Amino acid sequence: MELQPLQLRIHCAVQEGHFSFSNTSFQELSVTQQVPMVLDWAIGNEPDPCDAAERRHDFACNNNSKCVNHDNRNGYVCECFPGYEGNPYLPNGCKPVMYKIFPAEDGTRQWRRVARTPGYLDPEYFLSNLLNEKSDVYSFGIVLLEIITSRPVLSKTHEKIHISQWVSFMVEKGDITSIIDSRLKCNFDTNSVWKAVETAIACVSSNSNNRPTMSQVVIELKDCLAAESARKKDSYVTEPKDSVEMMSLKFTTDEMRPLAR
Secondary structure (H helix, E strand, C coil): CCCCCCCEEEEEEECCCCCCCCCCHHHHHHHCCCCCEEEEEEECCCCCCHHHHCCCCCCCCCCCEEEEECCCCCCEEEEECCCEEECCCCCCCEEECCEEEEECCCCCEEEEECCCCCCCCCCCHHHHCCECHHHHHHHHHHHHHHHHHCCCCECCCCCCCEHHHHHHHHHHHCCHHHHCCHHHCCCCCHHHHHHHHHHHHHHCCCCHHHCCCHHHHHHHHHHHHHHHHHHHHHHHHCCCHHHHHHHHHHHHHHHHCCCCC
16 A cells, blocks of 8 residues: 655744745754744645545544644644643544642632553543542552562563552462562561552552542551561560570670780
């Protein structure tokens, strides 16, 4: 199939009295730092082109975007759908605009745009385009899973497996040892770790109604910390007497050596 070149027309509007076009204007742009100019452009040269363009293989508008006819000239441009932003001429260039509701001082609610990091966004956002407190719980649960496992939120394999899917699979197998950061070398309280993992999994539930509140998460994690602290304390108290005596003997022997002259 032979591809036809895309016809692109660029229109320039400049401030009167500040810039004049000449035969060398575009050649001089390479050394010109600033020009009082507004660029406008369109694709194609047909009147009312969107209907025809949408049926062609070289249609320029990508996902989540629409074709717009120019009001006063031929050709068309692409725009992202309402609620999306980005470059409509790139594949997947238009991405959802994310907002979060914050309470205002006057008791009303304000919408603010928020940044997005792949893998941490509440999946319910893609249905409602809104974020709430349970969305924060979801994101915290992802961070908690990262801390527990020392794994990235998205695997570096071609499949890009999400950390919540991997942990859920390992939990079903009952393999807690493979979930925990290997650098701990099994030096942890098993019950405490299970509780931390279960808390994190509850946080990343796909249904926000099943997620705990942050207050509940704090209580659960404090219990985990208390159990681990108690284990370490018991381990210190019950340290074998022989090892203490060996340390004392080694210290005494070192003290009895003659000093160098």
